[in-house]
Amino acid sequence: MTQTIYKNYNHLLNKFYVDDCVHFMQNNVSNNCIDLIVTSPPYDDLRDYNGYNFDFENIANEIFRITKNGGVVVWVVGDKIKNGNKSLTSFKQALYFQQIGFNVHDTMIYAKKNTPFMRSNAYTNSYEYMFVFSKGKPKTFNPLKEETARSGLEMLVANKKSDGKNHKVLKELKKEKTKTNIWYYAVGLGGTTNDREAFQHPAMYPEQLAQDHILSWSNEGDIVFDPMCGSGTTCKMAFLAKRNFIGVDISQEYIEMARKRLDKYRNVLCI
Numbered sequence: 668m669t670q671t672i673y674k675n676y677n678h679l680l681n682k683f684y685v686d687d688c689v690h691f692m693q694n695n696v697s698n699n700c701i702d703l704i705v706t707s708p709p710y711d712d713l714r715d716y717n718g719y720n721f722d723f724e725n726i727a728n729e730i731f732r733i734t735k736n737g738g739v740v741v742w743v744v745g746d747k748i749k750n751g752n753k754s755l756t757s758f759k760q761a762l763y764f765q766q767i768g769f770n771v772h773d774t775m776i777y778a779k780k781n782t783p784f785m786r787s788n789a790y791t792n793s794y795e796y797m798f799v800f801s802k803g804k805p806k807t808f809n810p811l812k813e814e815t816a817r818s819g820l821e822m823l824v825a826n827k828k829s830d831g832k833n834h835k836v837l838k839e840l841k842k843e844k845t846k847t848n849i850w851y852y853a854v855g856l857g858g859t860t861n862d863r864e865a866f867q868h869p870a871m872y873p874e875q876l877a878q879d880h881i882l883s884w885s886n887e888g889d890i891v892f893d894p895m896c897g898s899g900t901t902c903k904m905a906f907l908a909k910r911n912f913i914g915v916d917i918s919q920e921y922i923e924m925a926r927k928r929l930d931k932y933r934n935v936l937c938i
């Protein structure tokens with residue numbers, strides 16, 4: 668089954684496209700064929716992206732249609748503050764994804780280690796949301812691990828015996844544990860990426876963030892799609908992780924940037 672899908676999609680894979688993503692999905696991608704989407708939409712009107720048409724509901728509807736059963740969508744988003752009032756667009760979008768049939772599998776945090784956003788009358792904002800939506804139960808979860816704070820031997824509680832008491836025994840502490848759902852990244856050159864040319868895009872997310880999601884929710888050979896790929900962060904990391912990628916952005920300039928960025932790793936045809 669999977670192989671049939673890949674055969675049918677070979678011509679689309681590992682390329683970038685300049686297009687409105689709704690138009691692209693409607694005209695090129697059939698139902699239930701994408702394993703993973705890792706993407707970040709324009710946040711309210713916080714940035715100027717060379718002019719675009721952001722049709723959120725149709726984007727979400729198309730994303731639902733093309734995602735495989737068991738596929739996952741990672742939606743990285745923040746909110747604008749206007750007149751002291753947070754837009755909560757992120758939550759409204761998450762509720763819409765839920766309404767059209769996705770599970771809100773997790774609400775993860777992308778915490779920035781540096782350059783947080785200062786406010787004079789509120790605590791410094793240093794995070795964005797990473798909503799993880801799944802179409803049914805996720806078919807893939809490869810949990811990322813991190814080192815535990817302590818290691819070595821310690822007296823640990825063993826199972827209760829028939830006397831009902833907690834007995835302690837000397838045991839080796841686990842060396843690693845599954846990561847929490849708050850992920851920390853440095854941003855800027857050397858943090859977000861080392862690819863200098865990518866900084867012409869105003870709103871990249873860290874390539875490590877893209878990689879961490881790609882490794883968690885997909886396997887080698889899967890199709891990873893970014894419908895608003897900007898400088899091509901998701902596509903680059905999908906390629907390096909031996910996944911197939913499809914990258915779309917409405918801006919010719921950003922797609923050219925993405926292509927050049929990936930060309931350093933492999934020659935990719937840009938249409």
Ligand SMILES: C[S@@+](CC[C@H](N)C(=O)[O-])C[C@H]1O[C@@H](n2cnc3c(N)ncnc32)[C@H](O)[C@@H]1O
Pocket residue numbers: 686687688689706707708709710716719720721722868870871872873894895896897898899900901915916917918921
């Ligand atoms: C937050 S940025 C994505 C940045 C990207 N994750 C990266 O690391 O470079 C959002 C992108 O959405 C693109 N965009 C906005 N509306 C679009 C649409 N209708 N179709 C395709 N791309 C669109 C913008 O041009 C912009 O590059």
